[in-house]
Amino acid sequence: MIEKPITDYDEEVRNCSCSYCGNNCDDITYLLKDKKIVGVRHACRIGASKIINDQDQRLLNPLVRNDEGILEETTWDVALDKTARLLYESDRPVLYGWGETSVEAIKKGIKIAEKTGAVMDNQSTICHxxxxxxxxxxxxxxxxxxxxxxxxxxxxxxxxxxxxxxxxxxxxxxxxxxxxxxxxxxxxxxxxxxxxxxxxxxxxxxxxxxxxxxxxxxxxxxxxxxxxxxxxxxxxxxxxxxxxxxxxxxxxxxxxxxxxxxxxxxxxxxxxxxxxxxxxxxxxxxxxxxxxxxxxMRGFFNVSGFNIALTSETGYPYGVDFSRGYPRFMVGETTTIDLLNRREPDFFMAISADPGVQFPGYTIKHLVNIPTIQIDTHWGPYTELADIVLPSTRVGVETEGTAYRMDSIPLFMKKVIDKPENCHSDEWILTQLYERIEILKQEEDN
Structure with a gap:
């Protein structure tokens, strides 16, 4: 079956980047109608599907799980305040993911990990x-x-x-x-x-x-x-x-x-x-x-960027532990799967990742017993575990940012369309969390 070319559009945006895999193809053309994406040129079948079907299972509002175990909509202030307090009061937090977000957001995450003594890890821990x-x-x-x-x-x-x-x-x-x-x-x-x-x-x-x-x-x-x-x-x-x-x-x-x-x-x-x-x-x-x-062959579009950004800031590529006040890295000791298997974390936040798909069953069981936060664009298996859901935006589509191709070449990914009204970029969300954690620390010091 040959698909008919899309003709019903009123704008072309050329030389865009695809945020699917480590190819980071930057020759993509988006076809817009009324400022919405209705078609795409030059992308592969998977990248095009991800772009065109972007609204399927989209997270559009902050969610908090109530006493009955049901996720219900809430305000950004409530969701961010609860997340910041849970993270600040935790003893062994883990910040995991980062493969499908920008380098700018990753650097905000590093600041939060330093401030809270968290372990910062990404998909490399289970792949390359x-x-x-x-x-x-x-x-x-x-x-x-x-x-x-x-x-x-x-x-x-x-x-x-x-x-x-x-x-x-x-x-x-x-x-x-x-x-x-x-x-x-x-x-x-x-x-x-x-x-x-x-x-x-x-x-x-x-x-x-x-x-x-x-x-x-x-x-x-x-x-x-x-x-x-x-x-x-x-x-x-x-x-x-x-x-x-x-x-x-x-x-x-x-x-x-x-x-x-x-x-x-x-x-x-x-x-x-x-x-x-x-x-x-x-x-x-x-x-x-x-x-x-x-x-x-790197998988996610910025999984390599995480390794590069973290190495430039700490000297280590993934699984970096800040709990002692300085960065520390040891495979099997500070990597996510091993931490969860030992039941050490008491707080887990996934950013642009879905542990519900990626982690072994025994590992996931521990996530049921601790506070779990999701920062992502779409509903997935991890959403069913999350206590708080913070809806974010797509880099290279609704948000600009930097990503590293699989060969370590940095590429700027420009914004194409406006984001959903009640969603924010990962960088904005992490900046808000950092500022709230700073306030909590000041209150404690006083």
Whole structure:
């Protein structure tokens, strides 16, 4: 079925940013009628759906759960005052999320965490946190997506499926676009997918290499051995014929510019950080023969921005604990899932995130027993747990702000339409909370 082009609009707003995934596509055109979005051009199917269906399950008023356990509408002053007091009086608060908000809001959150001794964490703790640990241990041969578009003649995807998760990644940055040194686009590139599953990305690749689940480390180690001229006695490694691995190494060695992308299929399988360690060292070894770089496929549009902003302010990328009056970071000790599993937090606030979807069942159980706050744009599973709901706005649609693309390039996301009447930006909400906490502290000191 071919959809008819939208013709009933009275305004175009061009060069907008999409706030769906780490691609941060900034060539989006919004079609407006009576200052409302009625259509979108250039966005992928997921980004367009998120933009067009923005009003579905939209949170439009502050909510507070009453004595009967029902969320009912309230005023902003009541909701903010209650939230500020609960946060100020808590002993072990956690501020979690931040992947779908602006850097400006994140910096406000850091100030609140410093003031209240909270733990500040984001989605990295359950996705690419292990990748960040590997970068800290081994290094990061980083690149920009612009370099890949203009230079890469070999592109390798490992444990990731961007055709479904980041739909414009291949068409905009890595495979199909014409680049400065790749005038013929797809014809000038070799695309290889390494994945246990035959994904949609594998379908459009020149070669799909299927390896055994949870044998990532073994596979990468074997590739390093072959690269260094060692012979492999086994006929297959990690379920892959040795001859196929030898062919892969020859392709990678002879690349003019190689780009490797990896996803949670590497960072969250058995081995986790060590898988990424070995993959980084493989890329470093390849640089003795050619030019190679690598990037993790980041999910939310500003999950990378959180890591960058927090590192610039505290020296640590996620799971930062301010309870001792200074920033402290230790995986397994100050990370959200571990804190909740030990039943330590007595206050939990989710900002632009839904723990009800992301967290394990045992972890979520503790949220039922403590004050929980939601700052978000839409109703979700976490809303059913929240004691207070503060409705926010969409960055890049109703609010301007800064976000970092998956390759750590900062992009300004402009405002396109006015926000709903009784909603406010995350930055405004957090500023109001900080000011109320300051007043509570002054009252206590006096």
């Amino acid at each position: 946190g292990s990748s960040i640990q590997a970068f800290q241990n081994v290094g990061h041969p980083v690149m920009t997506l612009g370099e890949v578009k203009n230079r890469a003649d070999v592109v390798v995807y490992v444990g990731t499926n961007p055709m479904d998760d980041h739909p414009r990644h291949l068409s905009r940055y890595t495979t199909f676009p014409e680049g400065f040194f790749r005038k013929n686009g797809r014809k000038d590139r070799t695309v290889i997918t390494l994945d246990p599953k035959y994904t949609n990305t594998a379908k459009v690749s020149d070669e799909w290499i299927q390896f055994n689940m949870n044998e990532d480390y073994l596979l990468f180690d074997a590739l390093r051995m072959l690269l260094k001229g060692e012979s492999l006695d086994e006929e297959e490694i990690a379920g892959v014929p040795t001859s196929q691995l030898e062919n892969l190494i020859q392709i990678m060695k002879n690349a003019e510019y190689g780009a490797l992308f990896f996803g949670l299929g590497v960072s969250q399988t058995l081995g986790k950080q060590k898988n990424v360690d070995m993959l980084i060292q493989l890329v470093e070894d390849l640089n003795r023969y050619s030019k190679w770089s690598m990037l993790p």
